[in-house]
Amino acid sequence: xxxxxxxxxxxxxxxxxxxxxxxxxxxxxxxxxxxxxxxxxxxxxxxxxxxxxxxxxxxxxxxxxxxxxxxxxxxxxxxxxxxxxxxxxxxxxxxxxxxxxxxxxxxxxxxxxxxxxxxxxxxxxxxxxxxxxxxxxxxxxxxxxxxxxxxxxxxxxxxxxxxxxxxxxxxxxxxxxxxxxxxxxxxxxxxxxxxxxxxxxxxxxxxxxxxxxxxxxxxxxxxxxxxxxxxxxxxxxxxxxxxxxxxxxxxxxxxxxxxxxxxxxxxxxxxxxxxxxxxxxx
Amino acid sequence: xxxxxxxxxxxxxxxxxxxxxxxxxxxxxxxxxxxxxxxxxxxxxxxxxxxxxxxxxxxxxxxxxxxxxxxxxxxxxxxxxxxxxxxxxxxxxxxxxxxxxxxxxxxxxxxxxxxxxxxxxxxxxxxxxxxxxxxxxxxxxxxxxxxxxxxxxxxxxxxxxxxxxxxxxxxxxxxxxxxxxxxxxxxxxxxxxxxxxxxxxxxxxxxxxxxxxxxxxxxxxxxxxxxxxxxxxxxxxxxxxxxxxxxxxxxxxxxxxxx
Ligand SMILES: Nc1ncnc2c1ncn2[C@@H]1O[C@H](COP(=O)(O)OP(=O)(O)O)[C@@H](O)[C@H]1O
Ligand SMILES: [Mg+2]
Numbered sequence: 025x026x027x028x029x030x031x032x033x034x035x036x037x038x039x040x041x042x043x044x045x046x047x048x049x050x051x052x053x054x055x056x057x058x059x060x061x062x063x064x065x066x067x068x069x070x071x072x073x074x075x076x077x078x079x080x081x082x083x084x085x086x087x088x089x090x091x092x093x094x095x096x097x098x099x100x101x102x103x104x105x106x107x108x109x110x111x112x113x114x115x116x117x118x119x120x121x122x123x124x125x126x127x128x129x130x131x132x133x134x135x136x137x138x139x140x141x142x143x144x145x146x147x148x149x150x151x152x153x154x155x156x157x158x159x160x161x162x163x164x165x166x167x168x169x170x171x172x173x174x175x176x177x178x179x180x181x182x183x184x185x186x187x188x189x190x191x192x193x194x195x196x197x198x199x200x201x202x203x204x205x206x207x208x209x210x211x212x213x214x215x216x217x218x219x220x221x222x223x224x225x226x227x228x229x230x231x232x233x234x235x236x237x238x239x240x241x242x243x244x245x246x247x248x249x250x251x252x253x254x255x256x257x258x259x260x261x262x263x264x265x266x267x268x269x270x271x272x273x274x275x276x277x278x279x280x281x282x283x284x285x286x287x288x289x290x291x292x293x294x295x296x297x298x299x300x301x302x303x304x305x306x
Numbered sequence: 307x308x309x310x311x312x313x314x315x316x317x318x319x320x321x322x323x324x325x326x327x328x329x330x331x332x333x334x335x336x337x338x339x340x341x342x343x344x345x346x347x348x349x350x351x352x353x354x355x356x357x358x359x360x361x362x363x364x365x366x367x368x369x370x371x372x373x374x375x376x377x378x379x380x381x382x383x384x385x386x387x388x389x390x391x392x393x394x395x396x397x398x399x400x401x402x403x404x405x406x407x408x409x410x411x412x413x414x415x416x417x418x419x420x421x422x423x424x425x426x427x428x429x430x431x432x433x434x435x436x437x438x439x440x441x442x443x444x445x446x447x448x449x450x451x452x453x454x455x456x457x458x459x460x461x462x463x464x465x466x467x468x469x470x471x472x473x474x475x476x477x478x479x480x481x482x483x484x485x486x487x488x489x490x491x492x493x494x495x496x497x498x499x500x501x502x503x504x505x506x507x508x509x510x511x512x513x514x515x516x517x518x519x520x521x522x523x524x525x526x527x528x529x530x531x532x533x534x535x536x537x538x539x540x541x542x543x544x545x546x547x548x549x550x551x552x553x554x555x556x557x558x559x560x561x562x563x564x565x
Contacts, residue, residue: 118468122467125459130460132460134558134559
């Protein structure tokens with residue numbers, strides 16, 4: 025608790041959420057994780073706590089190799105060394121998770137169309153086939169995409185696959201959405217529409233969302249909370265040190281925008297570029 | 307024309323080969339006891355359809371050989387896939403079994419024939435089992451290695467999304483199919499070789515076998531029949547390969563090149 029004392033919006037990563045809101049919050053308490061390697065165990069983070077209320081998005085922001093993807097897998101239910109994860113539930117006994125892996129290309133079955141790939145990953149894939157098809161349509165439209173889902177993965181570009189991965193996660197109507205660099209391959213036009221649709225969907229469906237993002241523009245427009253993990257690449261175990269110094273910030277820009285309803289079009293620079301590309305901004 | 311040849315390059319090699327064959331036999335460069343002319347071979351193949359061509363009922367031989375080969379290959383596919391599944395499931399089982407399989411692979415399957423002949427009461431099943439044993443090690447290795455090198459990312463995502471057990475198993479089976487098809491393609495040619503070699507060495511009691519026909523034709527300098535046998539065997543291999551390749555391509559989900 026030495027640096028960042030000046031930051032106004034700084035709140036501890038273990039921000040207490042009390043009262044009725046507690047049941048509406050995804051919460052990880054004191055989780056630790058280490059990889060077993062040939063040389064022994066490699067501790068990635070220790071005693072990490074975070075909380076995301078329903079309808080809010082938390083960004084993990086930090087350099088490569090600080091354990092963001094590892095943390096996300098743990099939040100999604102992978103085995104942890106210690107700690108506790110509590111998620112808000114809708115009726116069912118287990119929270120429903122929507123996961124967008126960082127390596128989305130490898131997450132598709134090459135022998136099935138994008139639509140079938142998504143259907144396989146939806147709850148109740150056999151009996152709920154028809155309802156699931158409608159859910160896919162809804163997610164597609166909510167994200168403001170225009171994607172041909174009858175293609176096979178081998179016939180798609182990386183960006184198209186990432187769009188499909190976004191649809192797949194959102195069509196699950198998840199309680200908890202874990203998105204590992206979900207916009208990394210999207211073009212300017214699609215990214216600006218998806219960001220908008222994405223944050224709208226998180227709010228509308230009251231999803232607890234955690235996203236790893238490297239683009240400040242993405243963070244400003246999509247996230248309510250930012251967990252900044254500083255990079256310490258030259259210490260012996262950079263990941264542990266980084267997580268110990270992680271700080272949580274609230275995104276004031278986002279708060280202001282949600283109050284005034286401003287889009288990215290307010291920046292003259294972005295307005296000029298999008299005009300040159302013939303892109304309409306939200 | 308050029309575009310056709312560029313997109314079907316094998317047409318060129320086929321035409322060149324046939325033309326060369328014709329010219330060599332026409333010019334008498336090679337003795338008749340070594341190489342029959344294309345027209346003679348075609349005559350044998352056509353005679354096979356003829357009702358009075360009974361003596362050279364090539365297709366009867368070809369049919370019996372195909373049945374033997376397919377039966378043995380089919381057994382190897384079934385048993386090999388199942389055993390490969392078990393062997394590929396854990397790396398300990400894999401490492402325990404691999405040396406044994408490599409050991410078995412080096413033994414020519416025809417050496418097992420006399421034993422199998424006794425085991426099968428001198429019946430036709432002895433041929434089928436010889437073929438199956440010849441294909442089994444390769445099938446086993448293909449499937450088990452395929453499972454070990456499978457990309458788990460997409461199955462892990464299914465697990466994360468809470469897929470049910472039956473769905474998980476069904477998808478896993480599809481995921482193992484490429485390795486199975488690869489093994490099937492490798493073992494088909496092996497099954498043909500083992501079938502014909504076994505038939506050449508031990509003529510089946512029915513007398514109908516391409517291997518036996520080819521051997522007799524060779525002994526009696528009936529080169530047209532001999533080359534007809536070779537053509538038939540080659541087409542078996544080609545047809546099976548093309549069929550399995552098509553399945554592999556469907557499964558890979560990749561687009562064909564535009565030209
Ligand atoms: N399977 C693994 N085994 C051992 N170490 C790993 C494994 N996966 C990642 N790591 C290590 O854990 C650290 C965090 O990786 P990762 O979570 O992917 O980082 P980030 O997503 O922040 O870039 C890295 O130092 C990486 O080398
Ligand atoms: Mg990562």
